Amino acid sequence: MQINSVRLNNFRNYGQAKIDFAGGLNFIVGKNAQGKTNLLESIYISSIGKSPRTRKDKQIIKFGESKAKIDLDFSTLAGKKNLQIYLDNLNKKSIKINGLNVLKLTELVGTLSVVYFSPDELKLIKEVPEDRRTFLDISISQFDKNYLYNLLKYDKILRQRNTILKSAESYASKVEQLKLFTPQLIDTAEKIILKRIEFVKNLNPIAKEIHKAITLDENLEIEYSYKPKDKPIKEDLTEQFEKIINKEIELGYTCLGPHRDDLEFKINGLDCKNFASQGQQRTVALVIKLSLMEVVKNEIGEYPILLLDDVLSELDLPRQNRLLEFTTKYQTLITCTNLPETSLPYNEIKIENGSVL
Ligand SMILES: Nc1ncnc2c1ncn2[C@@H]1O[C@H](COP(=O)(O)OP(=O)(O)OP(=O)(O)O)[C@@H](O)[C@H]1O
Ligand SMILES: [Mg+2]
Incomplete structure (x- = not known):
């Protein structure tokens, strides 16, 4: 383009x-x-x-x-x-x-x-998980409309589920209503998580190569916080939600799902957020954006x-x-x-x- x-x-x-x-x-x-x-x-x-x-x-x-x-x-x-x-x-x-x-x-x-980088983008490395989720969401949405629709759908179900958790209704009534909303949430969560895992899998080798070319001797690794288990994501999330139902009702919000996930960047095995120098963090943030250029090109056929x-x-x-x-x-x-x-x-x-x- x-x-x-x-x-x-x-x-x-x-x-x-x-x-x-x-x-x-x-x-x-x-x-x-x-x-x-x-x-x-x-x-x-x-x-x-x-x-x-x-x-x-x-x-x-x-x-x-x-x-x-x-x-x-x-x-x-x-x-x-x-x-x-x-x-x-x-x-x-x-x-x-x-x-x-x-x-x-x-x-x-x-x-x-477009892929945008400003000094403020250092927040991708340094700041809260929400900034990294925003990066994932904006990046993937640029080439996958379904992902964007799933995000909007997830957000809607999440808000409905949180309203139930927060409400003044009885424990039994909340449990009953969650039986409807939790499977819906899990269904959309699985689609979002699968797409994010695929995106990180595509981004990782490209970022590693570009990072090595710019730094000459550092090894960059990107990890998504949800790690695939030996069972389908849906099954895993269903089991996890069952275990935390009392905690969720007590706290009044949804404690699990892609809206809580995160990305981790590691240089030579060390977490960038806590161990990398200012210059190293800046370089990683920039490398991620350069790699995104390649990932989007592979998806849409042009840079x-x-x-x-x-x-x-x-x-x-x-x-x-x-x-x-x-x-x-x-x-x-x-x-x-x-x-x-x-x-x-x-x-x-x-x-x-x-x-x-
Ligand atoms: N709504 C607005 N109306 C008029 N001027 C504005 C408005 N918003 C911001 N500005 C002015 O635009 C100017 C230029 O801003 P900009 O951030 O683009 O500068 P820059 O060329 O990138 O500078 P730097 O090298 O410092 O980053 C600022 O002085 C700011 O006060
Ligand atoms: Mg400026």
């Missing part, structure tokens, strides 16, 4: 701007606070309908204005496409693909595939677009160079305050105060 141009209208610090991109490596260069991250944000929103930075669309609209628009032209193997996102200060969003209205966000997901915010300043020169070599295979948009030294071909986009120079 390749983005050809983005037109922004009252988006963050942009008034009216048109930004053209080339294939391969694009450096988005400018001083601090000029609009480099804002530009990547507009592309990310076009991909999944949400900002990586805020849930409030109002914050995205240029100060003093009431509406914003992103208008993006891109090419895929299936031909040229256009995406338009309209935002207003009442938090109402409308989306058009090739001029046709999109009624649900789920329809948008997968249209424009997504790689968006890298502020990544170069954080890496030493040899790692920078080895990283840049990877990114020439696909369209990559990298923000930086200074052009890096590289012998690779690139396109430069200069940004100053919400305008392209």
Whole structure:
């Protein structure tokens, strides 16, 4: 996939701007606070309908204005496409693909595939399990709509099940109602877990190889917390739920299932979260995103677009160079305050105060 141009209208610090991109490596260069991250944000929103930075669309609209628009032209193997996102200060969003209205966000997901990395993505390694589940869910949803529908279904059943667990009803009544909801939950849980296991299985060897190429001597391993047993997942979860029913009723929420699962990253056998250096953690987070590019390509038949915010300043020169070599295979948009030294071909986009120079 390749983005050809983005037109922004009252988006963050942009008034009216048109930004053209080339294939391969694009450096988005400018001083601090000029609009480099804002530009990547507009592309990310076009991909999944949400900002990586805020849930409030109002914050995205240029100060003093009431509406914003992103208008993006891109090419895929299936031909040229256009995406338009309209935002207003009442938090109402409308989306058009090739001029046709999109009624649900789920329809948008997968249209424009991007993989995004910013320094904030270190949370993938350092922060809470929820951040790692979000990574799994957004990644898999980009190429598997059924997975996304199962997530939404699971979330609905989970909320219903929690309402029962939390209610003031009698123990017997709760047990009776759970007989209906627990099998439904397990049914969807199994589909989600199986997909996540498959995704990690595909990601693992690619990540190992890319990580070795960038670090030269480290061995990366990714593990999903649910470990397959010698019985089907459904059977295993049913047994586990039976064992914890009293605990769940006492606590008032669902204690088991993919909404509690996690990912673990290990370098040379040591857990990254607790033992890796800052630079090692950063490298792992980046390697995961580079590997995701390959996994998505294997799934959809073409590379997504790689968006890298502020990544170069954080890496030493040899790692920078080895990283840049990877990114020439696909369209990559990298923000930086200074052009890096590289012998690779690139396109430069200069940004100053919400305008392209
Ligand atoms: N809704 C908005 N309206 C107008 N300006 C905004 C809005 N939201 C953010 N800004 C401004 O956009 C400017 C540029 O932000 P951006 O994060 O894109 O900078 P940057 O070029 O990535 O800088 P850095 O190199 O420091 O990361 C900031 O100064 C911010 O105040
Ligand atoms: Mg920035």
